[in-house]
Amino acid sequence: MTVHTDVVCPFCGCLCDDLEITVEGNEITGTKNACAISRSKFMNHGKNRLESPIVDGKEASVEETIEEAAKVLANAKRPLVYGLSSTECEAIGRAVELAEVCGGVVDNTSSVCHGPTILALQQVGESKTTLGEVKNRADLVIFWGSNPTEAHLRHILRYSVMPKGMYVPEGRKGRYIVTVDVRDTRMKRLSDQFLKIQPGGDFELLSALRAAVRGSRIQAESVSGVPMEEIVELARRMKAAKMGIVFFGLGLTQSDGRHMNIDAAVGLVAELNHHTKFLLTPMRGHYNVAGANSVTAWQTGYPYAVDFARGYPRYNPGEYTAVDLLASGEADAAVIVASDPGATFPVDAASRLARIPTITLDQKVTPTTMLSRVVIPVATAGVECEGTAYRMDGVPIRLKRLVKPHAGALTDAEVLVRMIERVRELRGEA
Amino acid sequence: MGDIIVKGGYVYDPANGIDGEKVDIHISGGKVVEETRERGVKVVDASGMLVMPGGVDLHSHIAGSKINIGRVMRPEDHRKDPVPRTRVTRAGVGYSCPSTFVAGYRYAQMGYTTVMEAAMPPIGARHVHEELNDTPIFDKGAFTLFGNNHFTLKYVRDGDMEMLKAFIAWLLRATKGYAVKIVNPGGVENWKWGKNVGGLDDLVYNFEVTPRQIITSLARANEELGLPHTIHLHCNNLGVPGNYETTIETMDAVRSIKPKEGRGNTIHVVHVQFNALDGTNWMNVRSGASKIAKYVNANPHTTLDLGQAIFTDTTTMTGDGPWQFRLWNITGNKWVNSDVEMEAGAGVVPYSFKKNNPANAIQWAIGLELALHIYDPWRVYMTTDHPNGGPFVFYPQVISWLMSRKARTDTMLEINKAVMRRTTLANVYREYTFGEIATVTRAATARVLGLKDKGHLGPGADGDVSVYHLDPTAWRPSMYADLEKAFIKAAYTIKAGNIVVKDGEVMATPLGTTFWADARVPEDVEAEFMKDLEEEFSKHYTVGLKNYPVEDAYLPTQKAIRAGGD
Numbered sequence: 001m002t003v004h005t006d007v008v009c010p011f012c013g014c015l016c017d018d019l020e021i022t023v024e025g026n027e028i029t030g031t032k033n034a035c036a037i038s039r040s041k042f043m044n045h046g047k048n049r050l051e052s053p054i055v056d057g058k059e060a061s062v063e064e065t066i067e068e069a070a071k072v073l074a075n076a077k078r079p080l081v082y083g084l085s086s087t088e089c090e091a092i093g094r095a096v097e098l099a100e101v102c103g104g105v106v107d108n109t110s111s112v113c114h115g116p117t118i119l120a121l122q123q124v125g126e127s128k129t130t131l132g133e134v135k136n137r138a139d140l141v142i143f144w145g146s147n148p149t150e151a152h153l154r155h156i157l158r159y160s161v162m163p164k165g166m167y168v169p170e171g172r173k174g175r176y177i178v179t180v181d182v183r184d185t186r187m188k189r190l191s192d193q194f195l196k197i198q199p200g201g202d203f204e205l206l207s208a209l210r211a212a213v214r215g216s217r218i219q220a221e222s223v224s225g226v227p228m229e230e231i232v233e234l235a236r237r238m239k240a241a242k243m244g245i246v247f248f249g250l251g252l253t254q255s256d257g258r259h260m261n262i263d264a265a266v267g268l269v270a271e272l273n274h275h276t277k278f279l280l281t282p283m284r285g286h287y288n289v290a291g292a293n294s295v296t297a298w299q300t301g302y303p304y305a306v307d308f309a310r311g312y313p314r315y316n317p318g319e320y321t322a323v324d325l326l327a328s329g330e331a332d333a334a335v336i337v338a339s340d341p342g343a344t345f346p347v348d349a350a351s352r353l354a355r356i357p358t359i360t361l362d363q364k365v366t367p368t369t370m371l372s373r374v375v376i377p378v379a380t381a382g383v384e385c386e387g388t389a390y391r392m393d394g395v396p397i398r399l400k401r402l403v404k405p406h407a408g409a410l411t412d413a414e415v416l417v418r419m420i421e422r423v424r425e426l427r428g429e430a
Numbered sequence: 431m432g433d434i435i436v437k438g439g440y441v442y443d444p445a446n447g448i449d450g451e452k453v454d455i456h457i458s459g460g461k462v463v464e465e466t467r468e469r470g471v472k473v474v475d476a477s478g479m480l481v482m483p484g485g486v487d488l489h490s491h492i493a494g495s496k497i498n499i500g501r502v503m504r505p506e507d508h509r510k511d512p513v514p515r516t517r518v519t520r521a522g523v524g525y526s527c528p529s530t531f532v533a534g535y536r537y538a539q540m541g542y543t544t545v546m547e548a549a550m551p552p553i554g555a556r557h558v559h560e561e562l563n564d565t566p567i568f569d570k571g572a573f574t575l576f577g578n579n580h581f582t583l584k585y586v587r588d589g590d591m592e593m594l595k596a597f598i599a600w601l602l603r604a605t606k607g608y609a610v611k612i613v614n615p616g617g618v619e620n621w622k623w624g625k626n627v628g629g630l631d632d633l634v635y636n637f638e639v640t641p642r643q644i645i646t647s648l649a650r651a652n653e654e655l656g657l658p659h660t661i662h663l664h665c666n667n668l669g670v671p672g673n674y675e676t677t678i679e680t681m682d683a684v685r686s687i688k689p690k691e692g693r694g695n696t697i698h699v700v701h702v703q704f705n706a707l708d709g710t711n712w713m714n715v716r717s718g719a720s721k722i723a724k725y726v727n728a729n730p731h732t733t734l735d736l737g738q739a740i741f742t743d744t745t746t747m748t749g750d751g752p753w754q755f756r757l758w759n760i761t762g763n764k765w766v767n768s769d770v771e772m773e774a775g776a777g778v779v780p781y782s783f784k785k786n787n788p789a790n791a792i793q794w795a796i797g798l799e800l801a802l803h804i805y806d807p808w809r810v811y812m813t814t815d816h817p818n819g820g821p822f823v824f825y826p827q828v829i830s831w832l833m834s835r836k837a838r839t840d841t842m843l844e845i846n847k848a849v850m851r852r853t854t855l856a857n858v859y860r861e862y863t864f865g866e867i868a869t870v871t872r873a874a875t876a877r878v879l880g881l882k883d884k885g886h887l888g889p890g891a892d893g894d895v896s897v898y899h900l901d902p903t904a905w906r907p908s909m910y911a912d913l914e915k916a917f918i919k920a921a922y923t924i925k926a927g928n929i930v931v932k933d934g935e936v937m938a939t940p941l942g943t944t945f946w947a948d949a950r951v952p953e954d955v956e957a958e959f960m961k962d963l964e965e966e967f968s969k970h971y972t973v974g975l976k977n978y979p980v981e982d983a984y985l986p987t988q989k990a991i992r993a994g995g996d
Contacts, residue, residue, distance in 0.1 A: 006976040017977045089560060100521050121503050125764040125778075130553065132771025132972040137622060159972060166970050167636070243623065270765065273755060277624035279769065297501045298493075298530045298561050301508040301523035311514035312521045313529075315505050386983070388556060394495055394768075396556035397977055429517055 001029075008399050009038045010086070010382030013284035013392030014152050014159070026403045028383075035153035042383065048364045049406050050377035062410065065376045069335070069359040070422035072374070076333035076357075078309070079104035082322040083339030084296075085286035088387020088399055091412035092288075092295040095337055096306070098420050101427075105307045105331070106300075108292035109285075109339055111321040116253040117282045118293065118303050119317065120262030127269050129245070129279045130393040131158075136165035137277075140241035142178040144265065145202065145251020146283040149186035155283070160247065161190060167242070176237065180205070181251060193234070198225040200256040206264035209235055213271050239275040246280040253282075284392035287382075291390035326352040335419075336360040337412055338381075342368030361412055378412050379405035387413075433458045433466040434927055436895055439476030440902050442868040443483060445877065445886035449865045450902055455481065457893035460926035464889050474922055474929070476897045482868045484543025484894030484925065486875040486885050489662075489700055489735050490816040491747055492533045493547045493561035493572065495554045496776045499766050500527040500745045500817070504780060507745065519936050526744040526817040534566035535936045536823055541896025541920040543942075544876070544884050547572040548662070548700065548815075549613060549749045551774040552579070553973065555605035559944065559984040566939040567930050569884075569892075571946060573662050574607030575749055575774040577615035577644055580970070581963070583637040586647045592951070595651045596959035599949035599993075602657075604979035606946040606988065609659040609879075610652050613749035614666050615644040618775045626752035627666055630679055641666050642683050649684040649696050655949045656690045656994040658880025660733070662698050668753050671709040674718025677702065678725045681732045694730050698878060701737020701815035703797040709852075712760070712789050716852035719796045723803030726810070733878050734804075735811040738797035738828050739790065740820025741845070743782040748818065751775035772970055783820065788848035795853035798831055798838065802860045807869040808877070825871075826917035832862040832870075834907035864902050880991065881945065893927035896920050944985050949993035 007019040021042055022030035028046075031039045053065040060068075073079050081099040084092045085108050092108075099106035110118065120126070134141065141160050148155040156162055161177055168174040179187040180195045180202075188194045197205055201224025208223040212235035221228055238244055246269060252261045265280055272278035284290050293303035300306045302315035318324055322341065325331045326349035333356055342350050343366060353371055360372040369375045379385045382399035384406065390396050405411070410418075424430040436455040441448050456466040491497050501508075501523075508523035513532050515521035522529030524536065537545055550558045550572040558572045576582050576598065585594040598610060616634040617627040623635055630642040649661045665680050667673040681697060689696045699705070708718035726732050748754060751767055754777020758765035766778040783790045797819065804810040812832070816822040830837040835858075842849055842856060850856050862870075876885025883892045900916035919934025930938050951959075967975045982988075 006974045008977065017974050093564065097520070100515055118502065121764075121766065122505060123764065125503065125758075125766045127765070127767040129767075129769035130771045130972070132970065133622065133769050135972060136771065136970055164969075270758075273624060273767075275624075277622065279767070293502065294498055294557070295560075298498050298564060299520070299522070301501050301527065301529045302505060303502045308515075308521060310512075312512035313508075313523060314512070315508070388560060390557070394557070395553055395973060396560070397973060398556065398981055398983070 004400060004402055007402065008382060008389065008397050009034060010287045010389065010399055011038050011041050012152050012287055013290065014155050015287055015389055015391040015397055016154050016158060017397055021402055023402055028403060037153060045380055045383050046406060050362065050365060050369065050375060051407060053377060054375040056373055062376065065374050066415065066418045066422055069374050069419055070426055072333050072357040072359065073102045073419070073423050074426035076102065076104070078330050079333040079335065080322060080325055080331040081106040081335045081337070082341060083109065083337040084292040085109040085289035085339065087338035087412045088288065088381040088389060089291045089295050090387055091337065091416060092292050093299060094413050094416035094420065096296055096299045098335065098416055100308045101420055101423050103308050103311065105320050105325055106296065107320065107322040108289065108296065108304050110289055110293055110304050111317060112323060113250055113285055113289065114253055114282050115304060115317055116259035117262050119259035120266055124263050124266050126266055127273060127279050128281050128393070130395050134245050135159050135163045137167050137243040138245045139168060139174060140176050140237065140244035142180065142244070142246045143187055144180045144246055144248040145255065146247055146249025147181065147185045147187055148283065149190065151249070151285065152283055156190065178234065195226050195230070201225060202252055202255060202261045203257040203264050206261065206268050210264070210268040210271050213239060213268065238272055238278065241276055243277040244272065247283050248280065249283040281393055288389040290392055290394055291388065294390050323349045332356050334358045336368055338362065340366045340368045342366065342371050361415055376415050377407065377409045378415060379409045381412070385411045433471040434474060434924060435466055435471055436474045436476050436481060436897060436924070439479045439481035439897055441481045441887065442864045443887040444865050444869045444873040446888045455887050455895055457924065457927045460893050462887050462889055462891040462893055474897065478901045479921055480864065480898040480900045480902050480916070482541070482896050483872045483885050483887050483891070484896050484923065485541050486544040486872050486879070486881070487542055487813065487822070488546050488811060488875040488879055489548045489813045490545050490822055491548055492545060493530065493565060494550055494558035495768065496549065496747045496778060497527060498561070499768060499778045500747050501529070503764060503766055503778065504745055518939060524823070526821045530561050530564040531566060534568060534939070538567040538923050538925065538931050538936060539919055539934055540825060540917060541898065541923050542568060543894035543923065543925045544569045544881065546570065546608065546879065549611055550574050550605060550607055551770045552601055552605045553770060553773060555607070555980045556984055559606060559980060562944060563941065563984070563986065566941055567925055569942040570944055571608030573609040573611035574602055574605045575613060576610045576648060577612030578618040578774055580772045582644065582648065583619065583634060583639055586643050587637050587639045591647065591651060592955050593959050593962065594647060595655050596951045596955050598651055598655060599951050600959065602947050602949060606944065606980050606985055608945050608947050609657065609662050610648055611662045612645065612648060613664040614668065614753065615641040617666055617752055618749065621752040621775055622769060629666060629676060630683065645680060646683055646687065649687050653687060653690045653696055657947050657949055658991045658993065659878065660696055660698050662700060664700050664748065664750060665705045668704050668750055669757065671707045671711050671715040674706045674708055674721055677705040677722055681725060681729065685729060685731055689731065695733050695878065696731045699732065699734045701813065701818060702734045702800055703737040703739055703793055703819060706796050706800065715789050715792060717792055717796045717799055717854065719799035720803050720854055723800060726804050733809040734800065735813040736797040736800055737813055737815035737819045739783050739793040740814060740824040740827065741783050741785050741794065742820050742824070743780070744817045744820050745778060746781045746818045747776065747778040749774055749776050751777045753777070754779050757781065771972065785845040788846045791846035791849040792852050794845065795849045795855040799853060799855055799858065801832055802858045807866045808874040810870060811875050812870045823918070826914040829867055829917055830910035830913045833867065833913060834910035835859060835861055836908050837910040861907055893924060895924040897922040941987060943987045943989050945989050945991055947993055948990035
């Protein structure tokens with residue numbers, strides 16, 4: 001029996017790195033410090049595994065799957081490489097390279113989650129921080145359209161609500177917690193103030209708060225269902241904070257207004273910096289979605305939705321984003337890495353995946369593997385192989401290898417490297 | 431890797447006293463040697479051409495979270511400069527925030543073979559190294575940020591030099607950093623409360639130490655450890671008119687510190703263009719360059735680099751959060767702030783240097799004034815603080831301004847006339863020689879970095895050579911356009927004996943070596959330090975200490991430069 005300490009959890013953007021995982025033989029038998037989701041990921045990592053590479057529904061060797069995948073890609077006019085947010089950075093880099101070699105498109109899951117956050121960043125910027133600053137200094141924490149009690153379980157314990165920090169020695173008592181959401185969530189009980197707003201009212205409320213911070217009067221009794229006095233009071237509280245932070249989630253990025261909501265949030269926070277220290281940080285979902293944006297940006301200049309059809313990278317969310325490329329019928333082949341768009345995409349996009357040759361790298365049987373022509377089982381990063389992941393705030397941490405890969409599976413990066421080599425050969429480049 | 435002879439060129443190798451003589455350079459096993467075997471050796475015909483050691487840039491922002499924020503936030507910048515893939519090279523983008531691959535190619539195309547990333551936040555060190563591993567060709571290193579680190583502030587407050595030294599040695603090893611970088615000491619910590627410091631004797635909140643104490647303590651510790659490079663300092667008050675006084679005061683604060691044995695200098699001040707402003711506000715700003723030059727000329731313990739401003743659209747990015755906030759307020763452009771727990775911060779704001787803007791015209795002149803008023807080219811280095819003053823691909827233009835008064839005059843005629851009244855540039859007749867250019871871009875930068883095998887072509891040096899399509903014997907300052915053409919696309923760039931660029935085209939993309947500084951303190955001191963570190967770390971960081979140091983997996987080719995004696 002081996003107990004691995006300081007294990008990094010490859011599930012959500014919190015990237016907790018204090019887990020203890022017990023391994024007996026090649027089996028994970030126990031976890032400590034893990035949240036319920038994390039525990040389930042570790043304990044069940046061996047279940048529902050893909051047992052063999054598959055081509056056209058038949059079992060095949062790894063070599064055969066790579067050969068078939070390379071043939072599909074070498075002949076495709078507009079292949080899409082998609083996913084990437086739940087694998088490690090080397091694999092992400094190789095996926096970008098594969099798209100480049102094929103003259104295809106590479107996109108990651110941020111196009112369906114925090115893409116609007118990035119659009120807002122490109123419009124107006126962002127005043128952000130790593131999570132330790134929040135733990136050590138923040139006396140006002142606002143959750144807006146995000147619910148860590150369901151999605152980022154230990155965020156509350158480790159970073160934002162409970163921990164004792166350098167200048168917040170009292171922990172929870174030293175912080176004022178505000179939650180803004182359209183419905184009652186479990187955050188209500190944890191918060192000092194809960195603002196239940198009308199759906200689609202985020203932009204207006206953020207703008208009203210900004211006006212209040214500036215001292216401008218608004219001729220309204222309430223905005224988005226929040227009484228004016230409460231808005232003025234919250235603005236006063238924000239200005240009086242020693243250090244404040246807004247954590248926002250998909251409630252803000254994927255509701256009406258999308259990137260305009262984030263623009264408004266960034267503007268409010270920027271405004272507050274004339275009075276005190278104020279920051280905001282997106283609650284990223286997948287454990288390495290921040291890494292997917294990072295790697296894609298340093299290799300191509302753009303964080304997602306990158307097209308190589310002309311031999312150089314071009315960027316156009318809304319056109320080169322996976323959902324749009326599939327729904328428009330443009331994509332004529334797809335490589336899916338560490339993602340399950342067959343289950344999560346809108347039906348127009350998902351059904352296109354079933355009609356074109358789709359090549360999927362995954363550990364488990366998923367709706368996407370079931371509609372793929374080529375399926376290649378791979379090792380789980382952070383459990384069966386090492387690699388880098390970027391926490392939601394951009395802090396890079398090294399993932400651990402705890403057990404041997406299931407049935408000798410290759411890693412995502414190894415599979416992608418082989419595919420790149422073979423595609424280059426088929427295209428007469430190597 | 432076969433042997434190579436670079437034959438018949440006019441060689442400028444200032445470190446070895448070679449000034450334009452026809453000398454053949456022999457390279458074997460990646461190193462410069464006295465003589466190669468004649469048989470099977472590849473001959474690079476450099477006759478009639480300019481030959482120098484490979485370029486060494488000691489201050490550039492090319493890898494890590496800051497430049498990557500710039501990349502993410504500026505698609506409009508990339509759109510100006512797309513770079514298609516070839517059979518040898520990866521696709522990417524250029525201009526002010528180039529993709530990693532393109533940065534590697536373009537530096538090599540200009541004949542540069544060593545580039546230092548100027549600011550690495552410790553907790554983000556893996557990110558820097560991951561990007562460096564995707565940046566081909568040149569050798570590299572990264573400077574670890576120390577000036578606002580809580581452990582620095584604590585040990586400075588306690589006056590505990592031994593613990594400070596142990597901390598420096600540990601953090602350089604943990605981050606695989608090359609030098610002690612300091613950015614707006616104290617100011618960045620105060621920025622975590624939305625404030626700044628206004629001078630060397632302001633107090634840092636909660637620590638009650640001053641920037642002066644931080645700088646002098648780190649400089650002393652740096653020299654006592656014998657690190658290969660001196661402290662690498664971005665001064666307080668950057669971008670504030672009148673700041674030339676702070677700059678001189680800062681240099682003077684470390685004057686009495688004893689340098690490491692074998693070197694005369696104790697402080698490198700970075701991108702001084704931004705820190706040499708006279709006047710009281712941006713309306714009446716004028717150049718303070720000659721005052722700084724006068725101080726530097728009289729004080730051999732100082733070195734500096736220019737941070738030359740270029741008239742173009744660029745992206746500013748520094749570890750100086752409060753300055754970037756101020757710049758955002760001046761420009762109204764988009765603004766990213768990025769605070770880093772316990773250690774550092776950063777900000778990114780796009781900026782255009784405009785010819786008709788009086789302040790920009792003055793800033794442009796200041797960089798050149800510094801280079802031309804400081805007599806000793808071994809102590810003033812050519813940079814644009816890429817991309818803050820402008821993208822590094824403008825280096826050839828800077829060279830032409832340094833070497834040709836006509837180039838300067840032609841530019842002065844196009845820009846705001848404030849440059850005539852509020853700087854001394856029009857009265858400067860000095861023109862750099864090829865030997866001086868080789869000094870400020872290679873020999874001197876390598877020497878101040880403590881990279882003994884770089885920046886020269888003597889036996890034992892790394893086989894890094896650049897050859898340019900330019901006959902220095904026929905060149906005259908009026909021909910500055912030829913100079914720019916020659917320096918942007920080298921005839922040959924040879925890296926560790928491999929021809930990586932030929933006629934401006936990238937031929938091969940080997941991965942360069944990462945240098946880091948390996949310093950040691952006595953074991954008992956280290957043990958005491960580790961005890962203190964462990965206790966504080968677990969309380970205040972959000973990653974575990976065991977997950978903090980950069981693993982060897984991130985440094986596929988590394989070379990530790992031992993601190994201390996030779």
